Amino acid sequence: xxxxxxxxxxxxxxxxxxxxxxxxxxxxxxxxxxxxxxxxxxxxxxxxxxxxxxxxxxxxxxxxxxxxxxxxxxxxxxxxxxxxxxxxxxxxxxxxxxxxxxxxxxxxxxxxxxxxxxxxxxxxxxxxxxxxxxxxxxxxxxxxxxxxxxxxxxxxxxxxxxxxxxxxxxxxxxxxxxxxxxxxxxxxxxxxxxxxxxxxxxxxxxxxxxxxxxxxxxxxxxxxxxxxxxxxxxxxxxxxxxxxxxxxxxxxxxxxxxxxxxxxxxxxxxxxxxxxxxxxxxxxxxxxxxxxxxxxxxxxxxxxxxxxxxxxxxxxxxxxxxxxxxxxxxxxxxxxxxxxxxxxxxxxxxxxxxxxxxxxxxxxxxxxxxxxxxxxxxxxxxxxxxxxxxxxxxxxxxxxxxxxxxxxxxxxxxxxxxxxxxxxxxxxxxxxxxxxxxxxxxxxxxxxxxxxxxxxxxxxxxxxxxxxxxxxxxxxxxxxxxxxxxxxxxxxxxxxxxxxxxxxxxx
Amino acid sequence: xxxxxxxxxxxxxxxxxxxxxxxxxxxxxxxxxxxxxxxxxxxxxxxxxxxxxxxxxxxxxxxxxxxxxxxxxxxxxxxxxxxxxxxxxxxxxxxxxxxxxxxxxxxxxxxxxxxxxxxxxxxxxxxxxxxxxxxxxxxxxxxxxxxxxxxxxxxxxxxxxxxxxxxxxxxxxxxxxxxxxxxxxxxxxxxxxxxxxxxxxxxxxxxxxxxxxxxxxxxxxxxxxxxxxxxxxxxxxxxxxxxxxxxxxxxxxxxxxxxxxxxxxxxxxxxxxxxxxxxxxxxxxxxxxxxxxxxxxxxxxxxxxxxxxxxxxxxxxxxxxxxxxxxxxxxxxxxxxxxxxxxxxxxxxxxxxxxxxxxxxxxxxxxxxxxxxxxxxxxxxxxxxxxxxxxxxxxxxxxxxxxxxxxxxxxxxxxxxxxxxxxxxxxxxxxxxxxxxxxxxxxxxxx
Numbered sequence: 001x002x003x004x005x006x007x008x009x010x011x012x013x014x015x016x017x018x019x020x021x022x023x024x025x026x027x028x029x030x031x032x033x034x035x036x037x038x039x040x041x042x043x044x045x046x047x048x049x050x051x052x053x054x055x056x057x058x059x060x061x062x063x064x065x066x067x068x069x070x071x072x073x074x075x076x077x078x079x080x081x082x083x084x085x086x087x088x089x090x091x092x093x094x095x096x097x098x099x100x101x102x103x104x105x106x107x108x109x110x111x112x113x114x115x116x117x118x119x120x121x122x123x124x125x126x127x128x129x130x131x132x133x134x135x136x137x138x139x140x141x142x143x144x145x146x147x148x149x150x151x152x153x154x155x156x157x158x159x160x161x162x163x164x165x166x167x168x169x170x171x172x173x174x175x176x177x178x179x180x181x182x183x184x185x186x187x188x189x190x191x192x193x194x195x196x197x198x199x200x201x202x203x204x205x206x207x208x209x210x211x212x213x214x215x216x217x218x219x220x221x222x223x224x225x226x227x228x229x230x231x232x233x234x235x236x237x238x239x240x241x242x243x244x245x246x247x248x249x250x251x252x253x254x255x256x257x258x259x260x261x262x263x264x265x266x267x268x269x270x271x272x273x274x275x276x277x278x279x280x281x282x283x284x285x286x287x288x289x290x291x292x293x294x295x296x297x298x299x300x301x302x303x304x305x306x307x308x309x310x311x312x313x314x315x316x317x318x319x320x321x322x323x324x325x326x327x328x329x330x331x332x333x334x335x336x337x338x339x340x341x342x343x344x345x346x347x348x349x350x351x352x353x354x355x356x357x358x359x360x361x362x363x364x365x366x367x368x369x370x371x372x373x374x375x376x377x378x379x380x381x382x383x384x385x386x387x388x389x390x391x392x393x394x395x396x397x398x399x400x401x402x403x404x405x406x407x408x409x410x411x412x413x414x415x416x417x418x419x420x421x422x423x424x425x426x427x428x429x430x431x432x433x434x435x436x437x438x439x440x441x442x443x444x445x446x447x448x449x450x451x452x453x454x455x456x457x458x459x460x461x462x463x464x465x466x467x468x469x470x471x472x473x474x475x476x477x478x479x480x481x482x483x484x485x486x487x488x489x490x491x492x493x494x495x496x497x498x499x500x501x502x503x504x505x506x507x
Numbered sequence: 508x509x510x511x512x513x514x515x516x517x518x519x520x521x522x523x524x525x526x527x528x529x530x531x532x533x534x535x536x537x538x539x540x541x542x543x544x545x546x547x548x549x550x551x552x553x554x555x556x557x558x559x560x561x562x563x564x565x566x567x568x569x570x571x572x573x574x575x576x577x578x579x580x581x582x583x584x585x586x587x588x589x590x591x592x593x594x595x596x597x598x599x600x601x602x603x604x605x606x607x608x609x610x611x612x613x614x615x616x617x618x619x620x621x622x623x624x625x626x627x628x629x630x631x632x633x634x635x636x637x638x639x640x641x642x643x644x645x646x647x648x649x650x651x652x653x654x655x656x657x658x659x660x661x662x663x664x665x666x667x668x669x670x671x672x673x674x675x676x677x678x679x680x681x682x683x684x685x686x687x688x689x690x691x692x693x694x695x696x697x698x699x700x701x702x703x704x705x706x707x708x709x710x711x712x713x714x715x716x717x718x719x720x721x722x723x724x725x726x727x728x729x730x731x732x733x734x735x736x737x738x739x740x741x742x743x744x745x746x747x748x749x750x751x752x753x754x755x756x757x758x759x760x761x762x763x764x765x766x767x768x769x770x771x772x773x774x775x776x777x778x779x780x781x782x783x784x785x786x787x788x789x790x791x792x793x794x795x796x797x798x799x800x801x802x803x804x805x806x807x808x809x810x811x812x813x814x815x816x817x818x819x820x821x822x823x824x825x826x827x828x829x830x831x832x833x834x835x836x837x838x839x840x841x842x843x844x845x846x847x848x849x850x851x852x853x854x855x856x857x858x859x860x861x862x863x864x865x866x867x868x869x870x871x872x873x874x875x876x877x878x879x880x881x882x883x884x885x886x887x888x889x890x891x892x893x894x895x896x897x898x899x900x901x902x903x904x905x906x907x908x909x910x911x912x913x914x915x916x917x918x919x920x921x922x923x924x925x926x927x928x929x930x931x932x933x934x935x936x937x938x939x940x941x942x943x944x945x946x947x948x949x950x951x952x953x954x
Contacts, residue, residue: 015795022799023807030811078721078729104733217725320883320935324891325910325927332913332923339920442802446891450914457803461895464806472807480798487798 001495008488012481019480020251020473024228027469028073033093034260034469035063053127061091067260068248071227077220082107082213085220090116094151101153106205107213115201119149122194134175135187138168142188149198155206162199169195231257231473251477257470266474269459274478276349277444277455284375285433285440288382293429296390297422303395312388319384323443327377327450334373345370347452374451378443382436389432394425423497430493437486441479541872544947551943554936561933564670565677569593572667574627580617581605589622625652626664628671628904636662638919657921659912668904669925675905676933679820679889680882686824687881691831692867692874698789698832699839699870700862706785709777712768719764727757743817789836793829801826805888809898816889816905819898823885830877838870872948879941883934890930906930 039059064070072088082103090096095116102112123146129135145165152158169188176182188195225235234250236242249255256266295311302308333339335346345351351366358366397403398421406416445457452458460475462468534540545551570577575588582604588611595601608614612625626632632654634646641657656665697706728735731753738745771777808822842848843866851861890907893899899908906926913923 011794014791015798018795019799022804026807026811078725080725080730101733214730217722217729219721316938317935320931320938322887322890322927322930322934324894324907325930328910328913328923328927332917332920336917338917441800445800445802449895460800460803461806464803464810464897467810472803476799476803476807479800479803483798483800 001492005488005492008491012484015484016477016480019477020228020232023469023473023476024074024231027467027473030467030469032467034067034467035060035069035091035093037467038063038067038260038263064091068227068230068257071225071230072222073227074222075224075226075229076222079218079220080107080214081216081218082109082210084109084113085222092150098151098153102205104214105153105211106209107211108205108208111201111205111208115198115205118194118198118201119146122146122191122198125191125194128190129187134173138171138187141165141168158202162202165195166199251473256474259471260468261466266470269471270456270474270478273454273456273459276453277441277448277457280371280375280378280447280453280455281440281444283371284378285382285436287375288379288386292383292387293390293426296387296429297394297417297425299387299391300394300398301417312391315384315387318380319388321380323377323381324446324450326380327373327447330373330377331450344373349453371453374447374453377451378440378447381443382440385436386429386432390425390429393428394421397421397425400424426497427494430497431490433493434487434490437483437490441483537872541947545943548943548946550939551947554939554943557932557936558940561673561677561936565674568671568674570622572624572626572628572664572670573622574625574630575611576616576619576621579619581608581614583617621651624655624664624667624670626654626667628667629663629902630667632658632662632664634662636660638916638922640919641921656925657919659909659919659922660915663904665909665921665925668909669906669929671904672906672909672926672929675816675889675903676886676929678816679823679885680937682817682820683824683827683885683889684878684881686821687828687831687885688874688878690825691828691877692835692871694789694792694828695832695835695837696839696862696867696870698786699836700843700858700866701783701785702840703784703786704782706783707779708781708783709768709772709779710781711771711775711777712765712779713781713783715764715768715771716761719760723757723760723764726760727753727755739812743815786836789832793832796826796829802888802891806892806895806897809892812898814898814900816893816899816903819889819892820885823888827881827885827888830881831874834874834877835867835870838873839866842866842870876941876944876948879937879944883937883941886930886933886937890926 061070070088070091077083077085080103083100087096087099090099099112099116103109106112123143126139126142126146129139131139142165145161145168148161149158152161169192170186171188172184172186174182175185224233229235230248230250232251234248234253234255236247236249236253240247248257251257254267256270258265259269299308299311330344331346334341335344336342345366349367349370350363351370403416403421406420407413411420441457444455445461447453448455448457449461456475456479460472460479463471463475564571569589569592573589575592577589578585578587580586584604586602586605588605591599591601591605600606635654635658637660639645639654639658639662641653641655645654647653654664654666656669658664659668731749735746735749735753738749772779805819805822805826809819812818848861848866851865856864890905890910893905893907894911896908896911899905906929909922909926910930913919916922
């Protein structure tokens with residue numbers, strides 16, 4: 001038995017690995033730049049001075065390091081031979097993607113790289129330009145142009161931007177020194193070499209394309225210094241006590257990262273949410289099982305009576321009622337005074353006006369009132385399902401010969417039912433525990449979102465909407481582990497209920 | 508497992524009611540018996556009728572509820588605007604006179620025949636905006652223009668939304684279950700027919716498979732990733748086409764790899780003696796898919812793409828094949844040991860022909876059960892997603908989306924009742940179908 005459980009737990013590992021791969025792939029495919037989300041769109045300093053710009057850039061780099069996004073994504077990369085291995089070193093996601101488009105278009109990284117660098121050099125050179133009312137509008141055109149160049153790859157748009165910029169570069173302003181002398185001055189004279197270098201570099205890209213390179217695949221090995229590895233296994237040496245934020249413990253060492261939105265550690269988010277979902281689900285399962293097993297046995301003994309038929313129909317209807325409809329109906333009709341039935345609180349787990357020094361009973365009363373409807377909505381589905389199954393399997397068992405024997409030898413009815421029939425009819429109902437578990441975790445998404453209960457389901461739902469991948473990863477993996485443990489427990493209970501089933505091979 | 512239990516339950520329940528009827532004249536073929544059994548189950552028969560009704564409403568939704576007239580005489584000539592719209596959607600154009608019409612309702616027709624519900628799914632009736640109740644006074648010309656199920660906040664007709672939502676519900680069933688069936692039947696058949704020991708191949712084949720895999724992926728998807736991305740931005744149809752092309756290129760590369768392997772095998776005189784444990788692979792992937800919370804998984808895939816109801820259907824299909832695969836696997840485990848499969852094998856048919864022409868067609872019947880329950884599940888999932896506002900376009904009305912409006916205004920009781928009731932009825936009907944099929948297809952009931 002122990003060996004069996006151990007093997008099953010070992011089976012968790014590939015399953016979890018595949019789930020991590022799947023979610024990681026999703027996070028890679030998602031649009032948007034988490035670093036910018038985290039810095040709240042902080043583009044550093046638009047139009048500010050050199051130092052501010054550099055500070056913004058530094059903040060970006062620091063944040064990508066902190067989030068572990070400064071590394072290549074995976075152990076290896078599959079791409080064309082035109083793509084360089086170290087493209088990930090371009091920190092800004094948008095610029096990196098644009099360079100990838102350029103490579104896809106022309107295939108000559110050896111020309112594209114100097115072009116990219118000359119754009120940056122030109123940008124730096126602009127900081128030395130004198131800023132006053134005359135140069136202001138042209139400077140603005142040039143800065144917008146740089147931004148455009150970093151984010152476009154289409155030939156027409158790039159040439160257009162370049163010619164606009166050239167016009168701005170060549171503006172000659174007339175400066176009135178005093179009432180008689182007017183001198184002509186080009187503010188941008190010092191930047192002209194940088195500009196021409198940039199333009200020539202672009203022309204060089206167009207002149208020497210090597211598109212064929214984009215059609216030849218190459219697999220590049222990157223090694224363990226990648227986002228996936230660091231996220232899962234960490235890059236901090238084991239048992240080291242270093243506090244360097246760029247060194248991570250990794251998922252398997254309990255370092256789940258931090259939320260993209262507010263930097264809160266994911267572990268603390270989960271610590272708050274998990275007990276809520278767990279306790280709601282456990283209460284719901286206990287209620288469902290304890291009521292329905294009894295009801296199932298009761299119905300099976302009164303098979304084909306009027307009561308049995310009516311209850312069966314009611315159960316079938318309940319079974320088909322969509323949870324989110326029932327929950328909506330509860331909220332719409334039972335929680336406000338709109339229809340005169342303001343019996344329950346509407347949202348959340350506790351009232352907002354609950355004082356901090358409330359006694360235990362006050363808290364329990366308030367919380368209890370809040371969870372009645374959610375638990376009701378969570379329970380009725382599994383309750384009807386289990387009852388129907390229990391009735392069916394009890395009926396099957398009651399037909400068996402050994403039951404007839406038990407009745408024939410004069411055993412009291414109660415003993416036949418509970419001692420002989422009940423145990424055997426329980427087996428299929430126990431296996432349902434396994435199939436019930438994933439349903440319940442999905443179900444808690446529905447219930448928690450509708451009733452605004454801050455459990456795992458709601459946390460996961462909000463993480464999906466905000467593309468908050470560290471949180472989403474953790475929720476998915478925790479749910480998967482819970483599901484697998486549930487299935488395992490069901491299998492073990494199965495062998496407890498039916499001694500004929502054994503997981504150790506008999507000779 | 509649970510399906511199996513259901514069988515036990517059902518067989519014991521109905522066996523008592525169904526007295527053995529032996530009529531010499533009756534057709535004793537399996538399909539005839541199944542049909543007879545199914546007809547005896549009144550709720551299932553009614554469900555089937557109701558499903559047909561849903562399909563009819565879904566197909567004719569444009570004619571049942573539309574803001575354009577079905578037929579009208581405008582400036583001397585007769586038009587059929589609703590029909591015409593199909594032509595326009597296919598790339599045609601509106602007639603000149605009609606294209607100048609801004610508001611179909613107020614245009615001056617000589618005469619016009621309107622759809623039974625003369626409102627479109629996203630048409631706003633400003634005169635009845637802000638939740639017009641079906642029971643109170645409405646600001647309409649006559650009963651003909653009444654909003655039978657009221658309106659929502661911006662004056663959209665709920666009845667029209669319900670009718671067009673029926674089409675979505677129907678499509679969810681068809682699209683997602685077709686995808687799930689294709690994947691599930693294929694996977695289940697492989698696992699059930701070959702098991703862990705029967706699929707043998709040489710190591711060269713396996714090696715070349717893994718060698719051709721990156722090539723296939725690179726040429727099928729990677730170098731086309733930008734065009735696929737653009738296709739997704741344009742329309743779902745072009746996106747599906749691009750992905751289809753990608754899959755074809757992918758398959759061709761894998762196939763070429765295997766052809767080379769075949770040649771090498773012949774040249775080197777290698778024997779196919781390496782086992783491919785296909786049953787383990789399939790069972791494991793089913794287990795993995797079951798362990799992930801499906802709702803969150805679907806949400807996270809849908810959330811990174813542009814909202815599209817078709818995409819939701821495709822993803823629901825791609826993640827809900829496990830039940831079908833398990834049924835098919837179980838059936839094929841049984842079927843593969845039957846004599847007629849042995850006969851096919853001894854006639855020298857290839858494995859693939861045996862599977863697809865002989866084994867699968869004879870094990871499809873029980874899969875119908877999984878499909879019937881699967882449709883119910885898919886409709887529930889889709890309506891919950893659109894209830895949350897995930898993956899549904901702004902102009903499309905679905906039942907789930909209508910239901911979610913009830914949360915905005917608690918006094919609009921019709922918004923809480925009508926769509927929820929529609930979802931409930933549809934789900935019940937597919938569940939009843941599933942139960943009816945379970946009863947009818949159970950071989951233990953055969954007389």
